[in-house]
Amino acid sequence: MHRAISCILLALAAASGTACASDLGVAPVVVQLDPHNQRTALTVTNRGADPVVMQAEAVQWRRDASADVDLPTADLLVNPSVFTVPPGQSQLVRVGLRRAVSSDREETYRIVLREVPQPPRPGEVRQGGQVQVLMAMRVPVYVAPPTVVRTLHWRAMQAGDGSIDVSVQNGGNVHARVRSLQLRSAHGSAIAPEQAAVAVVFPGESRSFRVADAARAGAHPMTLEVTTDQGAQLVPVAARAHR
Structure with missing residues (x-):
């Protein structure tokens, strides 16, 4: 195109x-x-x-x-x-x-x-x-190198304002292209609108994102569906630590 x-x-x-x-x-x-x-x-x-x-x-x-x-x-x-x-x-x-x-x-x-x-x-x-x-x-x-290794490490945690802080670390030896983030309930239904998160993560690099409008989920368990050029996966959303 x-x-x-x-x-x-x-x-x-x-x-x-x-x-x-x-x-x-x-x-x-x-x-x-x-x-x-x-x-x-x-x-x-x-x-x-x-x-x-x-x-x-x-x-x-x-x-x-x-x-x-x-x-x-x-x-x-x-x-x-x-x-x-x-x-x-x-x-x-x-x-x-x-x-x-x-x-x-x-x-x-x-x-x-x-x-x-x-x-x-x-x-x-x-x-x-x-x-x-x-x-x-x-x-x-x-x-690409002769042998390709694809490994992404995701973390998602509730923030104090109701949003979700998301981070990814590329542990592989080739880039990954992040496409979208979708917050879901424990039953799999969408909680917030899908968020485009177009970004290229180089090998060894870490990137951060924020998913807004997540407050409506309350304290119920949530998962984050992340979509990259390597496919989609579900990431558990950790509850915010209370002091």
Whole structure:
């Protein structure tokens, strides 16, 4: 499915005014590589009316205090690195590993696709205060180790305000994608609306969430149904400790 991952506004002048962004899409939106599958390709599609010049580069994707950090890398080959996509057409961008997979833990990268600013077309007049909107798309690239281990440790506890504090620790060697949290009664019925909790948890990383609107459950036993890309599981909700 074609869709833009993110959009960056680049102000080419300090005053107000906006030029329309390009209509771009990329597929797939996630790349998975492993020792037996070390190459793939992205398709960048221009759904707009004008040609678009794009720059593609690979970066190492790290997490520092729950914040995403992009670092330079030479581990991935991206070809072509600069290309023009005519209106209504697509460009194939090949991605491949430059070296064999040797780590026992998943390695994470991103392919960053940036629109290159272009000079005005013949006859086009840009006002001095106009801002040009440029598209940037980031595609995650996950490189799995030879042996994959998937282990998630969940905890859920009632908080004083009636909500539920939830934490997950990834004890495996590949990422996990959290999709939703659903609070249920001891009989399995939904207590609160399903809560989207889209997040990527790297190997060795911990993440926290909060489920609101749980006060109506009172003191009855509760479970939390957590759904990830590894499936669904039920987590007991511990009662709040009273002092």
